[in-house]
Amino acid sequence: MANLNLVQAINLALSQEMERDDRVIILGEDVGANGGVFRVTEGLHARFGGTRVVDTPLCESGIIGTSIGLAMAGLRPVPEIQFEGFLGPAYDQLCSHAARMRTRTRGAFTVPLTVRVPVGGGIHAPELHSDSPEAIYVHQPGLKVVMPSSPYDAKGLLISALRDSDPVVFFEPKRVYRAFREEVPEDEYTIPLGKARVVCEGNDLTIVSWGASVIQCMQAIEKSGKSIELIDLRTLYPMDIDAVEASVSKTARCVVVHEAPLTGGLGAEIAARIMERCFLQLEAPVQRVAGFDTIMPYYKLELDYMPDSARIGQAIQDALAY
Amino acid sequence: MANLNLVQAINLALSQEMERDDRVIILGEDVGANGGVFRVTEGLHARFGGTRVVDTPLCESGIIGTSIGLAMAGLRPVPEIQFEGFLGPAYDQLCSHAARMRTRTRGAFTVPLTVRVPVGGGIHAPELHSDSPEAIYVHQPGLKVVMPSSPYDAKGLLISALRDSDPVVFFEPKRVYRAFREEVPEDEYTIPLGKARVVCEGNDLTIVSWGASVIQCMQAIEKSGKSIELIDLRTLYPMDIDAVEASVSKTARCVVVHEAPLTGGLGAEIAARIMERCFLQLEAPVQRVAGFDTIMPYYKLELDYMPDSARIGQAIQDALAY
């Protein structure tokens, strides 16, 4: 066991899997000697050499497109995209090819790649360094989408992703990178993709969230003084809607929290599914606490944009009072 | 008045606006002498010349990025992307720049472009020629998204889009292009963006849809023998949720129909909003009839993938029986 932050836990998972499986290679901008701009790949270049930890040209479509070819040939590339705001140029290769290759070729080719992408706001970064595009990739069939909220989960989920034979978009919440440490086993372990975690149990209301927002939710729960169950989805596709259903069947009230804009965000999908599954039990409409339908503002106002414990608290109150 | 199909109605809108406003220019692949692969720009090159109807290199990001520059300079570019499956390479320019320029520069620059994109399945086309990515662009703040279902609406909505000073993604359902004709006034007229149309009134249930699916909905309504209200959203962002609310408040039951995959599709957003606004009136969960969460299959099976009147009928029954 070691006391690690999110950056360290991911680094550990990467190095253990690289040790174990020489099909795993890392590629991206500044992942080599520099160890990535967040230092997530720190030390890996020194340890595994320049053939397995590869600095690429500055081109996100190229990084993903090349990774697709590597994966089709049987390797397990782990491309890094430096910030979620630069995933856009790779959208087409991810959605038109990575997501489709297995079904297109009836399984003759698969694309076992894991693209790591720092995500979200709250770190005083410049424009396009603070967005939350997860819903975009959940809407694309053929991809899996993961977003851990803690070091322990990150290690187990990343190992699962690296061993998965389908393309995974692995979002790493920047705000959590160095926010706290927790005990992370040295030994390898996996957390299955598609399984949510009940962070804390409760009877009055269910909160569903993922990524950095989970921390804001915990704060809000503490402040509320209510018996609230918090579900961290961990994997966004496939989504563990059974866990959500089980909880809401019990509590009859639900709040969903995410940083991405409200409209078309995953909160909508979760709300719709809760309605489909818990219609008769539901005592209040599912409340969504999300980014507003505006551009994520530059950092002077970013905290006004992002869900915080006050806004989550308001939603808890609204749901309970309904 | 003329009896026009969707292709002709759009062509008429384009030529009238080009006549009226020489800031309007068309650019894209094959839009010139060839008149576009669907012949939507037929005759415009001959009429307005090669400086206003411009064949570009084969590069969608380039087409949109250049259009952004044209629009920033005060022109009103109307780029065409040949099929929605090729909008992916332009995702970044649309979402990272077109959508953000006004707020980024506090209004010093605006991006009045209208990107025309044929969309959807049902025409026996090859792979990546039959998708429905509208939810992706609705989730991006700063864009407007339109999808007409009829020639009359198409002309009025397109003229509004061309005169709008924000970037508009104008999806044209391929399946409707030549499906039927209707009376379309010769004179210019506008249909405001953001206003839905009540296609037919009813009391038992509300169906919400847009694009080519509207036609399948009409068939299903006819077969059902029930009193069903059909709302064609026409504009997907800003969405006329007031119209949906008004109808569902009356009928207490709702089915949403779209071609795009279920998960993260706009049906989720509409369902979530109906729950938020009509919770106490709702007699059944909002039913979603959508594409499955799979890749749109090649055309042998495309009709099994797309919502048809049978599946819509099933949802009507489920909602009424709940």
Place this chain on the structure above:
Amino acid sequence: MFGSAIGPLIMPITTAFKTEIERISILDEHGNFDESLGKDLIPNADLVRLYEAMSACRFLDEVAFKLQRSGRMGTYPQNMGQEAPSLGAAYVLTKNDWLVTCYRENCGLFWRGVPMESILMHWMGDERGNAIPRELHCTPIAIPIGTQMLHATGLAWASKYRSEPHIACTFFGDGATSEGDFHEACNFAANLEIPVIFFCQNNFWAISVPGKIQCSAPTLAQRGIAYGMPCIQIDGNDIFAVVYAVKKAAAYTRATSKPYFIEAVTYRLADHTTADDARRYRDQAEVDIWKQRDPLIRTRDLMKKRKLWNDSKESDLQERLGKEIAAAVARAEGIAAPDRTDFFNYMYSELPSDLIRQRETMHTHSLGQDPSQLPAGAAMPTATAH
């Protein structure tokens, strides 16, 4: 080498860079044959086989066209006139070298061993046409233009990573060279030293858009200069020039693990696809000139000159092809219809439970409804609202 950050700065006007590009033609449309380059390039027996392969591809093309016109197939992109480039490459390369193609490389794919019915099935709207055995080292037909070259870069990199001697050869049109992904693939391969042959089929048109809108430079070959790649321009309707260039490129690429750029000048004699009408945008006079430059004609004439071929061999060939291709069509059309839920089956290595539910209930329930979760009595046509 991109200058190092420490080199001296030299004044005032110096030459920073200098280059030139060769153009190769060995067997031209007038029957001229260059012995110096062409002599032992293609043994006679192989020449006959190559001609037969081109003829087969041409025959299939015509059959496919008719299938589309009679409603038995969807949109189909004819290959007519462009048989030589992919064929020459497939002929030179080994079976372990990747062919990463677009949609005008049928001839090379057939040479490699892809069954004709696979290609037909693809255009008949059936994914099973893409289930090509991995050991053929061919990727599926690429629909989004310009994207597949990056896959070639990755595939070849994997060979290099495993210290295997295999390279990739990727094909694309003149239009494709306008896409950003084309640039990224060339640049990736050049700078990371990945053994890819970038093979451009310059057929002067991208649907209706003329070549000069894709590239106003004197050649397309010079695209490669941007990446410091060796580049060559060849007569793409000359199977000898193709074989010459691919041999040269493959030797270089295999030896250095660096990419090579080939521009083959060719022409599509048919419409862009069966959905196109090329008369709207190009002159018949241009087409007529290129009909003279047909790769089949000049190859057949040379074979006749060399006494390898005659009219009766030709009619035997056509007869044999007629039968073979009819059989391929029968196989493509005869395959059992896919199950109506088939599109669920290859989505993931393991189907998520929600997709299993969607598949199972697709004809019986609304999408969001898990039958087991409906309230008692619900979803029965006669039940009343709660």
Place this chain on the structure above:
Amino acid sequence: MFGSAIGPLIMPITTAFKTEIERISILDEHGNFDESLGKDLIPNADLVRLYEAMSACRFLDEVAFKLQRSGRMGTYPQNMGQEAPSLGAAYVLTKNDWLVTCYRENCGLFWRGVPMESILMHWMGDERGNAIPRELHCTPIAIPIGTQMLHATGLAWASKYRSEPHIACTFFGDGATSEGDFHEACNFAANLEIPVIFFCQNNFWAISVPGKIQCSAPTLAQRGIAYGMPCIQIDGNDIFAVVYAVKKAAAYTRATSKPYFIEAVTYRLADHTTADDARRYRDQAEVDIWKQRDPLIRTRDLMKKRKLWNDSKESDLQERLGKEIAAAVARAEGIAAPDRTDFFNYMYSELPSDLIRQRETMHTHSLGQDPSQLPAGAAMPTATAH
């Protein structure tokens, strides 16, 4: 011109293309000055102004660095060492020519008239820093690498469309030339004949990635050959070479409406940004060499040689800049905090009703809840569930 589809095919090996690229250096780091090219290029009075402008930019850079280090500003990309390229361009071009920049072109932007506090405000996390008056013809700082060149293409096209004589000059780094959008912009401009100067600041690094990973060709200038553009390589730390090249490029571009490619070889003397630590990946020896090549030093030395400058002028300048920049910082920091709902206000020409509701209720209600639609008694903290 991309060959026409009807040209003759010539045999067997011919030259398809041939070119060379010049490198220009006028005032080098040893004080050598080439009279033939440099003589009347920059009048003495202007030279002093240009030097002062570079000094101002350098001074601001140092202040900005300290602001970041003391927590008064976010991440900031220093411009140190790269003052000459954008300055020379802004000096040559007219106010109606577009400057489409990245983030190492402060010097050119200040010359054009962009207030220093705008740049500071941008990096202080305030969009108001981008509200630059349109008549300055500058676009906002571009964050996604490689994307802004396409905007330049559109802006310049609009001038051409309106028969205005204005061109665009767009700046980007060596790293940016790896992006697909770079390629698409160059190709668009070349083939559609749009008057853009593509100005590459090759500073040998893209954060930690060395230049040869972005371009393994001998020069970056030869990227332009792919598009048939005239290209030139210059010493980018030599304000004379910059002015020479931009004059030449602008004259060409304005006269022909065709693009031109400039590679300016330069170096960033600081870290990539304040979030970077360049010691992790580059040698101090390299930095030390480039410190000798500083554009300010050689310009100052020349001015002294020409008796235009001396130490007391230098200290006067520094004192003046100290005050001016302190005032700019005060303006940037003194601006009233934006309203907490400000990010709603520039989303659309007219705010959709749903956004109005979100703005109005953002601190009082859950997002989805329109207060007017809540059931009576709901959303009151003391109400009980229905």
